[in-house]
Amino acid sequence: MMRLAVPLLGALMVAAPMAAPVALAQSGPGGRALAPGVKVEVAPAPGSGTASQPGTVDETALRYYARIGDVERLEAEIARLRALDPSWEPPKDLFAPQPVTSGVDESPFWTLVSAGKFAEARAAIAEQRRKTPSWQPSAKLLQELDLAEGSGRLRSASDTKRWQDVVDAAAAQPEAVACNRLDNAWRLAEAYAELKQTDRAFDTYKTVVSQCPSAKERRDTIFKASRHLGPAQLRELTALGATANPAPGEDYASVRAVEAELETGRLLERAGNAKGTLSATELARVENTVRERQDADSAISLGWYFQSRKQYALAQSWFAEANGWTPSDRAAEGLVLAYNGLGRKPEAREAGAPWRGKSSRVDQALKAVDPPRGSGGGGRSAPQGPSELDRVLARRDFAGCLTAVQSAIAKGGKTAALVQQRGWCLLELKRPSEAEAAFVEAQALAAREPAPKAPAQSPAQIPAAARAARDTAPAATGAVGATATRAQENAYGQTVARMAAGDTAGVNRDLPRLDMTAAQKAEIRASLLATEANRALEDMRYRDALRLLDARKELETEPRNLSILRGWALYNLFRFDEAYKVFKRVDDRLSTEESREGVLTTWKTIYHDW
DSSP, X not given: OOOOOOOSSOOOOOOOOOOOXXXXXXXXXXXXXEETTEEEEOOOOTTSSOSOOTTOOOOHHHHHHHHHTOHHHHHHHHHHHHHHOTTOOOOTTTTSOOOOGGGOOOHHHHHHHHTXXXXXXXXXXXXXXXXXXXXXXXXXXXXXXXXXXXXXXXXXXXXXXXXXXXXXXXXXXXXXXXXXXXXXXXXXXXXXXXXXXXXXXXXXXXXXXXXXXXXXXXXXXXXXXXXXXXXXXXXXXXXXXXXXXXXXXXXXXXXXXXXXXXXXXXXXXXXXXXXXXXXXXXXXXXXXXXHHHTOHHHHHHHHHHHHHTTOHHHHHHHHHHHHHHSOOHHHHHHHHHHHHHTTOHHHHHHHHGGGTTTOHHHHHHHHHHSOOTTTTTSSTTXXXXXXXXXXXXXXXXXXXXXXXXXXXXXXXXXXXXXXXHHHHHHHHTTOHHHHHHHHHHHHHHHHHSOOOSSOOOOSOOOOHHHHHHTTTOOOOTTOOOOOOOHHHHHHHHHHHHHHHTTXXXXXXXXXXXXXXXXXXXXXXXXXXXXXXXXXXXXXXXXXXXXXXXXXXXXXXXXXXXXXXXXXXXXXXXXXXXXXXXXXXXXXXXXXXXXXXXXXXXXXXXXXXXX
16 A cells, blocks of 8 residues: 655654563662663552652652643653652642742743753753852753753654664663653664664563553553564563553553454455465464454455355355444445355345445446356357356456456457456456556447347456555445446446556546446546545645545545545644544554554654653
8 A cells, every 4th residue: 555644753663583582681769771771760569668758759840731731741740750659649739820949930941841942941041040140940850851852862863763873862861761751662672673683672672561550551562562573572572561560550451452463463464365374273363353353344354365265155254244343335245256156146136235236346246146148158158157257256366367268268259248357357467557458448349249138247346456446445325326338337447447557637537528327436536536635645735635535535435544544644734633533443443553653653642742
């Protein structure tokens, strides 16, 4: 899929090889070393005697965040202070006006620090000290300024992939890598991985999931680690994250589920590969996870996995599950073909009936159930029952489709239906120019053939490539349209091929006068809108991207990839809460690297100080 616009804020993650783990170094009271000289602040164990003495907690930053109404940072500071001293409670007069110490209001300095204007903050402090020689800035202000500068150096090095500089920045400012600055810890682990020091990367992640109390942060850390570590190390992280140093009020069930989510994503990706095979144990794990989450998209993927292996009963059951959880023409398409593979044609017709005339993909699938005379073998003498072409299409063997079409032509002559089928199979094989030529030829042949008594049909099933050319868009919901004629089918095929070849401008210009059904035009129009939305996002025209996506949503249900695009458009418009909800909704259905990146980036932007 096309790479979406790069988010404004986010750690850069790429894979790194595994290495043997090394023992963790210990730090002083209240912390655990992430690496030599790099400490994570953690809550001491009850009764350990390492907590700060009550009344000694520095509340300067806390009161500043309360005064300016920065709720997110206020909550983060409360969590940090409680980690330092579990007996500490926020003061009851937190929001009451406080007397100014030494006659100097530090609010302007804190504002500069919060805005990332560190040089300006230091200059303002120096100027104030010149004006008021007796004044000394609070220790908390200076400490936060030092930490903010250290964090800035670390993030800058990470963003520009200067990995050793990331490690050096963390060593120079150990307090900048802590549970309340988790993004810095992730960036440090990434730097170790990029430097091929996978053992240190593993130890960094291990310390976070063992010591940072938040279940969500532990879960997110394991997802981050999945880009760098192998399955065995990820299993160890999951076990630690679910059990080590539990904090009151935290539910670590989501941490326990991470391993299954990662495994499901990997296995589904493998299952989607035409040559990918899953063992019985792996299939059982995937099936259990998909059922627990009632994930219709994954159920459809499982359906196609079994369909391609001629296990039609299992395919039918998964397509039925998907249709029960989230009815769609994609699930109905699979049901039609699975029932047909079982020889249960009445049920196949019934499964497709709600979408007949509304979904081109279902209409095409129904043609595999009742192929017209001559379409499979090229003439009236063709044998009854499924032809070789029908069988390879049921297996989704599109290279075999070309061979079967050529064989049928050699036996019975070239027909419009066979050449049209060749066009769809060429599209599936990502050969759009040849596909367009095939549809043009099919159109010419159809003009010379006797007009059929009923709307033309072929055994074609619109392949995944055609759906990809339409951004995997389902058929237009509620679109009014009759079954397409052969001429309309060929016009539609040519248009999909043109779009697959990149001629979106030409398609947009020609669409009003093309001979297609209303449903076909609606699908093409939806694809054009999706293409324009992608282009708008790449051009940083985020409002245009949302406008185009909203217009497309009026025609068809928004698929997963376009929901992710919507999330980044919202994010780049600083509508972080809305972006987070979009990414979270997608991630809850099926967690992938793309959805997790959106969730993590928006969550960190909303709740943490970058």
